[in-house]
Amino acid sequence: MKIREVVELLNAKVVSGQALLDAEVEYCFASDLMSDVLTVETDNLMLLTGLANLQTIRTSEMSDISKIIFVRKKKATDEMIKLAAENEMILIECDYSMFKTSGILYKSGLKPVY
Amino acid sequence: MMHFEYHVEGGNFTKAGAASSQLKKILKQLNVDPKIIKRIVVALYEAEVNIVAHAFEGDIFIDIDTEKIGIKLVDQGPGIADIELAMQKGYSTASPSVREMGFGAGMGLPNIKNNSDELKITSQVNIGTTVELVTYLNQ
Numbered sequence: 001m002k003i004r005e006v007v008e009l010l011n012a013k014v015v016s017g018q019a020l021l022d023a024e025v026e027y028c029f030a031s032d033l034m035s036d037v038l039t040v041e042t043d044n045l046m047l048l049t050g051l052a053n054l055q056t057i058r059t060s061e062m063s064d065i066s067k068i069i070f071v072r073k074k075k076a077t078d079e080m081i082k083l084a085a086e087n088e089m090i091l092i093e094c095d096y097s098m099f100k101t102s103g104i105l106y107k108s109g110l111k112p113v114y
Numbered sequence: 115m116m117h118f119e120y121h122v123e124g125g126n127f128t129k130a131g132a133a134s135s136q137l138k139k140i141l142k143q144l145n146v147d148p149k150i151i152k153r154i155v156v157a158l159y160e161a162e163v164n165i166v167a168h169a170f171e172g173d174i175f176i177d178i179d180t181e182k183i184g185i186k187l188v189d190q191g192p193g194i195a196d197i198e199l200a201m202q203k204g205y206s207t208a209s210p211s212v213r214e215m216g217f218g219a220g221m222g223l224p225n226i227k228n229n230s231d232e233l234k235i236t237s238q239v240n241i242g243t244t245v246e247l248v249t250y251l252n253q
Contacts, residue, residue, distance in 0.1 A: 034216030038156050038225055051216045055163075058131030059216065062138065062159045064152055079128070 001025055001109060003067060003090060006046075009104050010094045012069065016081045017090030025067055028110045030102050034059040042113040048101055050074055057083045066090065071098045116140075120174040122165045124191065127215050130166040133174050134159040144178070146251060154249050157229035158185055160222040161245050165189045167212040169242065182231075185247045193239040201227070201235075 004021045007014060014021065029040055030048035037047060037059050046067040049056055052074035060068055061083075068084070069092045070076060076084070076091045084091050094101055106112070118140070120133035134155050141151045158174070165172035169191025177184045194200045201223050208218025227233050232248035 032216060033219055033221075035160070035219050035221035035225060037216075038160060039221070039228070041152075053215060054128055055130060055215045055217070058135070058159065062131070062134055062152070062155045064148065 003046075003092075005108075006069070006105065006110075007092060009108055010069070010092070010096060010101060012092045012094040015076050015091050015093055016084045017066075017088065020066065020088070020090035023067070023090070026111055027113050028102075028105055029113050030098055032098075037063055037065070040113055045113065046110070048098060048105075050098055052076060052080065054080055054083060056080070057087070057089070060089060061087045068092065069094055069101065071096060071101045116176075116178040118174075118176040118178075120176075122162055122169075122172045122174060122187075122189075124166060124168070124170045124172070124189075127166055127211075130163050130215075131159055134162050137176060140178075141183075150249065150251060153229040154183055154185075157226045157247055157249070160226045160229075161185075161187050161247070163215075163217055164222055164245075165191075167208055167215075167217060168192060172242075181252060182248055182250045185249075187245045188242065189244075190242045193241055193243055194235070194237040195239050197235050197237060 025046045027042050028046045032051045047065050048069045050072045052070050057080050066089045071094050073095050138155045169189035172189030175186045203224050204220040206218050206220035212218040230247040234246040237243040
């Protein structure tokens with residue numbers, strides 16, 4: 001699935017990295033715990049999280065994650081957007097809960113990592 | 115043979131990960147296999163976050179040669195009284211502010227072990243902790 005379709009399905013807003021809208025995404029992982037994110041070995045992963053701070057971006061950088069969706073109306077700060085841009089990431093803000101967001105994306109064919 | 119050093123401030127979460135980020139850029143330039151880069155930087159990042167979360171300050175020393183990368187993190191801080199206990203998944207002494215950053219679930223040290231080929235931890239209570247990691251580049 002293209003990120004563009006993900007954004008449409010979630011009625012979400014892209015706040016950084018529009019250039020990645022046509023990139024493909026296959027796997028998704030949902031967590032607020034960055035230590036859990038750092039244990040995932042799957043490539044081409046999209047992160048769903050309610051944790052919006054600089055460490056979300058740093059964790060994604062180390063884990064080679066370039067696609068992040070912030071759920072529960074969490075907003076990316078300017079500092080986060082700057083760091084994400086340096087690492088060529090797309091940041092998406094979504095008003096839905098983690099459960100609803102996960103449900104929509106799972107039903108649409110995105111795969112879990114385990 | 116390349117050598118790098120970074121200073122880490124305890125408690126400063128806005129800078130946590132800066133050293134790991136620098137190392138990632140260097141390893142990319144050296145054309146190291148992306149899977150190995152990920153192992154190294156995930157291990158270093160967890161260890162760097164540990165200094166920020168628990169210590170007053172610390173220094174990171176990195177040595178890269180054609181076969182391996184050695185990382186030594188030396189901090190001044192409370193130290194670890196029982197290293198075996200600290201290595202157990204789920205054991206943590208992290209503060210609520212560390213947990214707010216998405217860490218402190220007692221997974222850092224096990225994750226460092228999982229992402230390095232050799233790991234050695236020595237510590238003295240009220241003095242500090244030294245973590246040494248080795249990762250081989252050709253595997």
